[in-house]
Amino acid sequence: MKFLKKYGFYFLLLGVLSDFLTPYILGIFYPELNQMTRVMSVFGDVASPVRGAFLV
Numbered sequence: 001m002k003f004l005k006k007y008g009f010y011f012l013l014l015g016v017l018s019d020f021l022t023p024y025i026l027g028i029f030y031p032e033l034n035q036m037t038r039v040m041s042v043f044g045d046v047a048s049p050v051r052g053a054f055l056v
Contacts, residue, residue, distance in 0.1 A: 026050045 027033050029050050033042065042048060 022054070026054060029053075 030042075030048065045051065048054070
């Protein structure tokens with residue numbers, strides 16, 4: 001419990017940042033995607049080249 005009190009905020013911050021940055025990082029590997037105009041559900045599409053990484 002002491003561990004969570006000491007480092008819990010950092011785990012939460014890491015989770016929020018990774019959730020926010022996922023579309024931008026995966027967008028590097030998806031050439032036709034414009035992250036500012038397309039929705040995140042495009043990553044899970046069957047024809048998406050980053051579908052496997054997004055589902056993880």
